[in-house]
Amino acid sequence: MNTVNRSGAAAVLILLVSLAARPAVAQENSPLDLTGTWRWINHEDERDRNPGAFPGDYRGLPLNDAARMRADTYDEEVNTTASLLQCRPRTPGYQPKGLDPMRIDKIIDPLTRQVVAYRISYEKTAGERVIWLDGRPAPSQYALHSWEGFSTGQFRGDTFEITTTHLKESYVRRNGVATSFRATVIEHMSLEEPYLEVTFTVIDPDYLTEPLVRSATYMRAPTLQLPPYPCQPEENQAGEKYRVPHYLPGENPYLTESGFKYKTPQEGVRGGADTLYPEWRARGVTLAPPATQSTIKPVYTDASTHIAERADAQRPRTPVYDKVEALHVAGNVYLIAGAGGNVVVSAGGDGIVMVDSGATAASDRVRAAVRGIHQALRPPETPESASPFGNTWQATHALPEPMIRMIINTSSNPDHVGGNANIRMSPLFRLLGYRDPSLSLQVLAHAAVQRRMVESKAPSPLVPTDTYLSDTYTLYRFFNNQAVQIFHMPRAVTDGDSVVWFRRSDAIAAGDVYNSDIYPPIDVDKGGSIDGEIDALNRLTDMSVTEFMSQGGTMIIPGHGWISDAADVGYYRDMLMVIRDRIQAMVDKGMTLAQVKAAKPTMDYDPEYGREPGETSRFVEAVYRSLKEKKK
């Protein structure tokens, strides 16, 4: 063997040895090892931490005028009066500015041994954020929003990118600068041992004109243990949970405090995208800071102040019902969404109880959704019925079609009762009880709903057949092993509103008393009022129990929008209280309806709730009229 050949053989031998030393199955390494415990480093934004943001200080925030007005009228004391907010965790749009240490773990598929997700726990958050890496799609637009949101992640080179949606409304600074439930947060994590740099960007179509980009630094802390955080809300004084401290527009005395104390021009303190760029500095140095701390009357003019006007100027959209979908809510309760008003069903061994029937034109799709729910049902692990119908599971499910036993209407609104006739005439409608339909509950509502529909000459097949008169109506038997209770909410949206509580599933169908992203359709001519609406929302939150840290627990299905919990309803109630007080002050000053509308008392909430054509103007008028009539 010559030298060349010997060298070649040696090379082959080395290669074989090195290959033998490698594992039989190739390993994939993550670019970063994010796992472990991390301590937050408190080295920047000291004033933001201690003593905390002052009212009116919006420096560095690309907020719009709607956000400005909302923050200008905000009173931070609401965090101590509102028990639903005391344990509110931070969302990812603010969390890295908090001081919480965090722990990051991997979730590994036991079969493939691949990392399918990261799990992040912070000291003061309700549970654990899960950052999915498995490419799963985002949940439905009708799914519950949470403080953690829904997150997916991917590695981009040496950076881990997290995208989060389905967030609850929150804040980007602890002085009332809000983030919308439509916000998206994008985080980028990069590692330079022992430091983990987190850059987090809030994209908010409702309250920010540009992405808000901020960063925070964590330091690896291998021995750190996250302490327990048994957050317990406290009602400080009797009845205080119904108090929402806030300032009327133009009456907050603290808006110049920050500029005065820190010798900063008020234009910079008021924030906005322009003030974030170096070009503004040349202007900023020419401006004098406030000479005294005084009350100012801000003027709001940017595009965000015209959202409702633009929406109201549009023609009402022709409803389209081609995206009806069914979602599991809790226990044996499901939501059928996209059919006009939300339809809620309890499905199980006793058949189906349906709350509202959607719009007339959506009935085929509602029936298809009911079939889909029925087909997906599986026998429960424990018997689902304690009634004489206790063994009905097999009997009911031996049939190829579901049995709709009754409809309960929450109001007379057309997109909630429009399907009554089609459902009742459907072969799926198989009454519970007597063979004679006239003896069985068919379509149940408060008596005022029936009376109003008869008075308005609604087609008789749409009109409820059965009514109740008292404050509370309890279905005469357990249905799918749970009590079904109906509560009358007098003078809320109308005088006939009901909410339906499925007690074992702990889910409440709220009808139009609560809508997650539109103002309530209060109809004064049908007996509705803003005070009654707020009372109804107070009752809803009192009926509900959150699981932990102001989320989860009792599920509340709105008349329109996504599955919610008590915190969402609490936000909605607070919004209505603020608007009620503003319009009340205008009524007390003797302002006309036209003047009130021109003053735009809902302007700061319109980006979230005022995007439906005609709805904001109608809502303001309803609030004005109900307050005027109360005054008489």
Place this chain on the structure above:
Amino acid sequence: MRRAFLALVVAAGLLSSVAIHAHHSFGGTYDVSKLITIKGKMVQVTLRAPHSFLYVETEDADGSTKQWVIEGATAAQFARQGIDSDAFKIGDPVEVVANPSRSPNSTHARLIKITRTTDGKSWGSRTGETVN
């Protein structure tokens, strides 16, 4: 001397964490540039997370009573400062130095220092006021 200075630094660090750990903005909720004194009797103590509350009832000249809600640190931080469930008995006369709420007509306030006037024992969040 050096030991005393070190102790002061450590105490300042520990006590400053009281404000840093605030769940909501104390600066936004209370006027931290002002101090008020509240004299009354303790009617309830709730040691909780995120913040604890001390409830103090005061009596006005006309005999009417008012209940103040004094917000302080989380239970764990209070415990480190010596305020636990045995620190006060219901009815103890107390004198509270506090930042007033910014909210008009509010009876909420933020604890700076509290003194049990029967024996003069006090607790506070400023340097040197930890435990009397």
